[in-house]
Amino acid sequence: MKRVLIKNAIAINEGKQFETDLLIKGDFIEKMASDISNDNAEVIDFKGNLLMPGVIDDQVHFREPGLTHKGNIATESRAAVAGGITSFMEQPNTNPQTTTIEKLEAKFSVAKESSFANYSFLFGGTNDNLEELKKLDKKSCSGVKLFLGSSTGNMLVDNEKVLEQIFLNTEMVISTHCEDEGTIRRNLAKYQEEFGDAIPIKYHPIIRSEEACYLSSSKAIALAKKTGARLHVFHLSTGKETALFRNDIPLQDKKITAEVCIHHLWFSDDDYDEKGTLIKWNPAVKTKDDRNQLWQALLDGRIDVIATDHAPHTIEEKDNIYSKAPSGGPLVQHALPAMLQKHSEGLITLEQIVQKMSHNPALLFDIEKRGFIKEGFYADLVEIAPKTKWEVKKDNIFYKCGWSPFEGLIFDNQVKRTLVNGHLAFNNGIFSKQRNAKRLTFDR
Structure with a gap:
C-alpha cells in the first residue's frame, strides 16, 4: 500500500499550531510525530508551510x-x-x-x-x-x-x-x-x-x-x-x-x-x-x-x-x-x-x-473520520504557502463559468497542495489525472 511522508509542516489542528511530520498509508493518516522516517514513502517537504485539514x-x-x-x-x-x-x-x-x-x-x-x-x-x-x-x-x-x-x-x-x-x-x-x-x-x-x-x-x-x-x-x-x-x-x-x-x-x-x-x-x-x-x-x-x-x-x-x-x-x-x-x-x-x-x-x-x-x-454533520488531522482519519489535507502573493485572474480561475467576484484581487496566502484520501490531487497548479474521491459516510 502506497505511503506518503509529509515533512517539516506547521500543523493547524484542534486549536493548536505545532511542528510535525505526517505518515500517510493508503487513504489514511498512519502516524503524526516529529522526525518520522520511512524508506518506502514518497516524501513531500512542506519546508515550514502550513498543514490544515481539508x-x-x-x-x-x-x-x-x-x-x-x-x-x-x-x-x-x-x-x-x-x-x-x-x-x-x-x-x-x-x-x-x-x-x-x-x-x-x-x-x-x-x-x-x-x-x-x-x-x-x-x-x-x-x-x-x-x-x-x-x-x-x-x-x-x-x-x-x-x-x-x-x-x-x-x-x-x-x-x-x-x-x-x-x-x-x-x-x-x-x-x-x-x-x-x-x-x-x-x-x-x-x-x-x-x-x-x-x-x-x-x-x-x-x-x-x-x-x-x-x-x-x-x-x-x-x-x-x-x-x-x-x-x-x-x-x-x-x-x-x-x-x-x-x-x-x-x-x-x-x-x-x-x-x-x-x-x-x-x-x-x-x-x-x-x-x-x-x-x-x-x-x-x-x-x-x-x-x-x-x-x-x-x-x-x-x-x-x-x-x-x-x-x-x-x-x-x-x-x-x-x-x-x-x-x-x-x-x-x-x-x-x-x-x-x-x-x-x-x-x-x-x-x-x-x-x-x-x-x-x-x-x-457527524461525518466519519474527516475534518481533523488525526491518526486513523482520512488524509484530507491542504498545504498553505503563507506570505505568497498571487492575483486572481481569468487564466488561473478553474470554474467552468470562467469568472470570479474576486478577480483583480491579490491574496497574500496560496493553496499549494491538496491531498484527498492521501492522494495528491492538486500540486502547484497541476491537477492529478487520477481521482481518489469517496462518498462521505456519517456516524449516526
Missing part, C-alpha cells in the same frame, strides 16, 4: 444534472480542490430536483465517476414528498434541505402542517434557506411599480430584506424547538438573526446551529456600485453593520460554520438587468484564500478558520 463545504450548487452549461460536478469539484476544499455537500435544486431517493442515488453515481473531492448530497424536502424523505438512510445521506423562501420549481415548502411533519420525521440535520416569501413579494412589487424590470441592484438587500430573513429564520427555530428537530440555518446575512443562536454550550450539544458564507463576510451594500449583479445572492449581501455583526457572531461561537453557497452562472447570465440576472456566484476556489486574507488582516486566527471550515462541519 475544508468541508456544507453548501454548494454544482449544477448537475440539468444546468451543466454553468458547471458540473467534475469542473466545480476540481476548482474546489484547487481551493483546499476536499469534501462538499451539494444542494438539491438541480434539474431534475433531488427529491426522490432514485434521483439522489443518480447524483451519487455521477460523482463516483467524476468528482475530484469527497461528496455527499442533500435531499430536498417539498410539500409532497414526506413519505420518500422517511426512507432516507441517515448513515449515507448528509441531510435534508428545505427552502423556506422562494426557490426553483416546487421546492418552496410553504405548507405548515407538512413542514412540521418533516421536522418530526427525520433524525438527520435539516438545513434551511430562510427568507419570507410574502415579504419579498411585497417589496419586489413596490420597486417594480417604480422601476419596472430595471430595478437598480442597490435595492436587492431592501427587497430581500432583514425582515424577510428574520421572520423566516425565527419561525424555523421556533419549530425546531417545538419538535426537537436538529436544525442548521444556512447563510445568515443579517446581524439581527445572530441573536437567535447560542454560544454558551459546545457545538456537540447544540440542536440549532448556523452558517455564514464567504460573500456575507467579505462584501457589503457599498460594493454593489462596483460589482453590480456579480454579487447578487439570495439572501442578499447587506450593510457593513450586518457584516460586522456576522463577524462578531462567528468569532464568539453563535455561528458555527463558514461555507460558500457556490452557485455558478455564466457571465452572460449575470450581465443582465436586475429582474433577469440570476442570484449566486462561484466561490469554492477562493473561499479559503479569502479567509486566510482576513487572517492576514488580523480579523480571525488560523485556528478559528480550521475550526469553522473543517472541524465544525465534520462534527455538525
Whole structure:
C-alpha cells in the first residue's frame, strides 16, 4: 500500500499550531510525530508551510444534472480542490430536483465517476414528498434541505402542517434557506411599480430584506424547538438573526446551529456600485453593520460554520438587468484564500478558520473520520504557502463559468497542495489525472 511522508509542516489542528511530520498509508493518516522516517514513502517537504485539514463545504450548487452549461460536478469539484476544499455537500435544486431517493442515488453515481473531492448530497424536502424523505438512510445521506423562501420549481415548502411533519420525521440535520416569501413579494412589487424590470441592484438587500430573513429564520427555530428537530440555518446575512443562536454550550450539544458564507463576510451594500449583479445572492449581501455583526457572531461561537453557497452562472447570465440576472456566484476556489486574507488582516486566527471550515462541519454533520488531522482519519489535507502573493485572474480561475467576484484581487496566502484520501490531487497548479474521491459516510 502506497505511503506518503509529509515533512517539516506547521500543523493547524484542534486549536493548536505545532511542528510535525505526517505518515500517510493508503487513504489514511498512519502516524503524526516529529522526525518520522520511512524508506518506502514518497516524501513531500512542506519546508515550514502550513498543514490544515481539508475544508468541508456544507453548501454548494454544482449544477448537475440539468444546468451543466454553468458547471458540473467534475469542473466545480476540481476548482474546489484547487481551493483546499476536499469534501462538499451539494444542494438539491438541480434539474431534475433531488427529491426522490432514485434521483439522489443518480447524483451519487455521477460523482463516483467524476468528482475530484469527497461528496455527499442533500435531499430536498417539498410539500409532497414526506413519505420518500422517511426512507432516507441517515448513515449515507448528509441531510435534508428545505427552502423556506422562494426557490426553483416546487421546492418552496410553504405548507405548515407538512413542514412540521418533516421536522418530526427525520433524525438527520435539516438545513434551511430562510427568507419570507410574502415579504419579498411585497417589496419586489413596490420597486417594480417604480422601476419596472430595471430595478437598480442597490435595492436587492431592501427587497430581500432583514425582515424577510428574520421572520423566516425565527419561525424555523421556533419549530425546531417545538419538535426537537436538529436544525442548521444556512447563510445568515443579517446581524439581527445572530441573536437567535447560542454560544454558551459546545457545538456537540447544540440542536440549532448556523452558517455564514464567504460573500456575507467579505462584501457589503457599498460594493454593489462596483460589482453590480456579480454579487447578487439570495439572501442578499447587506450593510457593513450586518457584516460586522456576522463577524462578531462567528468569532464568539453563535455561528458555527463558514461555507460558500457556490452557485455558478455564466457571465452572460449575470450581465443582465436586475429582474433577469440570476442570484449566486462561484466561490469554492477562493473561499479559503479569502479567509486566510482576513487572517492576514488580523480579523480571525488560523485556528478559528480550521475550526469553522473543517472541524465544525465534520462534527455538525457527524461525518466519519474527516475534518481533523488525526491518526486513523482520512488524509484530507491542504498545504498553505503563507506570505505568497498571487492575483486572481481569468487564466488561473478553474470554474467552468470562467469568472470570479474576486478577480483583480491579490491574496497574500496560496493553496499549494491538496491531498484527498492521501492522494495528491492538486500540486502547484497541476491537477492529478487520477481521482481518489469517496462518498462521505456519517456516524449516526
